[in-house]
Amino acid sequence: MATIRARANRWQARVRHGGFAVEKTFTYKKDAERWARETESAIDRGEYAQKPKGQPARAVTIGDLLTRYLAEVADQHRSKTTAWNVQTLLRGLAAVPLADFDAQTLAKWRDDRLKEVCGASVVRELRTLSAVLVHARREWCLPVPNPCADIRQPAQGAKRERRLQPGEEARLLAELAPQYRRVVLFALGTAMRRGEMLALRWENVDLRKRVALLPLTKNGEARRVPLSTGALAVLREAGQLRSLDGRVFPIPAQSLHHAWGAACQRAGIDDLHFHDLRHEAVSRLFERGLSMMEVASISGHKSLGMLQRYTHLRAEDLAAKLG
Numbered sequence: 001m002a003t004i005r006a007r008a009n010r011w012q013a014r015v016r017h018g019g020f021a022v023e024k025t026f027t028y029k030k031d032a033e034r035w036a037r038e039t040e041s042a043i044d045r046g047e048y049a050q051k052p053k054g055q056p057a058r059a060v061t062i063g064d065l066l067t068r069y070l071a072e073v074a075d076q077h078r079s080k081t082t083a084w085n086v087q088t089l090l091r092g093l094a095a096v097p098l099a100d101f102d103a104q105t106l107a108k109w110r111d112d113r114l115k116e117v118c119g120a121s122v123v124r125e126l127r128t129l130s131a132v133l134v135h136a137r138r139e140w141c142l143p144v145p146n147p148c149a150d151i152r153q154p155a156q157g158a159k160r161e162r163r164l165q166p167g168e169e170a171r172l173l174a175e176l177a178p179q180y181r182r183v184v185l186f187a188l189g190t191a192m193r194r195g196e197m198l199a200l201r202w203e204n205v206d207l208r209k210r211v212a213l214l215p216l217t218k219n220g221e222a223r224r225v226p227l228s229t230g231a232l233a234v235l236r237e238a239g240q241l242r243s244l245d246g247r248v249f250p251i252p253a254q255s256l257h258h259a260w261g262a263a264c265q266r267a268g269i270d271d272l273h274f275h276d277l278r279h280e281a282v283s284r285l286f287e288r289g290l291s292m293m294e295v296a297s298i299s300g301h302k303s304l305g306m307l308q309r310y311t312h313l314r315a316e317d318l319a320a321k322l323g
Contacts (some may be wrong), residue, residue, distance in 0.1 A: 002036035063094030119154030
């Protein structure tokens with residue numbers, strides 16, 4: 001909404017509309033009123049972006065929305081994946097004017113992106129983009145198009161079934177420094193996610209009761225994880241070198257990522273992701289005879305369908321049980 005008021009023999013026009021708050025001073029009232037009307041119309045068309053004084057207005061771009069979302073919203077997400085996806089989208093779509101953003105433009109970006117990464121990655125990035133556009137419309141009151149639903153979603157391929165093969169665990173551990181080796185062993189012993197382990201604090205570990213408390217998990221709920229003998233051994237070793245910040249594994253996620261990739265390469269292990277350790281750990285729990293509910297209480301999965309995505313029992317092991 002625009003307001004016009006007299007101020008020191010001049011006329012000040014102020015526009016608060018569509019998430020913008022801008023003002024400008026004029027000699028004549030009619031010029032102030034015209035500027036206010038034109039500014040509101042430009043905002044409604046998605047063709048206005050607030051600029052510092054002395055610089056002309058320009059068309060709002062997808063990059064403007066993504067940058068604002070990164071600064072105001074992305075940090076509220078527990079997972080860093082959202083911020084990474086926004087950074088990726090910025091590299092490919094930042095310069096696209098909002099007024100020109102349509103399904104054809106997005107489809108071209110999708111096809112170019114599929115030349116670099118798999119379909120599942122592109123789907124996740126499209127979901128992040130859709131969330132940004134919806135947020136801009138609902139929270140910033142911007143007339144934002146959302147062509148994500150108007151284009152074909154890439155095929156995500158078969159569900160991942162990668163498990164550790166004979167000898168791979170030993171080779172991998174031999175190539176890792178002690179601080180990273182402890183994280184890998186703890187992952188195999190608890191089925192925790194990487195972020196859950198790196199955020200685990202000593203104050204939430206009870207060695208006597210053999211339980212680790214995760215106050216906030218991916219699904220927004222707390223979880224108590226029982227600690228196996230192997231997990232306890234890792235904690236006792238880590239406890240000899242307690243960090244000042246109180247974390248059990250005081251390792252930056254990026255450092256673990258680089259160490260993992262380098263160790264896999266030196267060990268001659270192909271196509272093994274860190275998250276595959278969660279697949280492996282959950283599958284081992286089933287192979288030890290735990291029930292579906294028991295495994296779910298450890299891993300934190302909320303449905304059978306979600307749990308099955310991470311569970312791949314070896315057919316030869318099941319055959320042995322059949323007799």
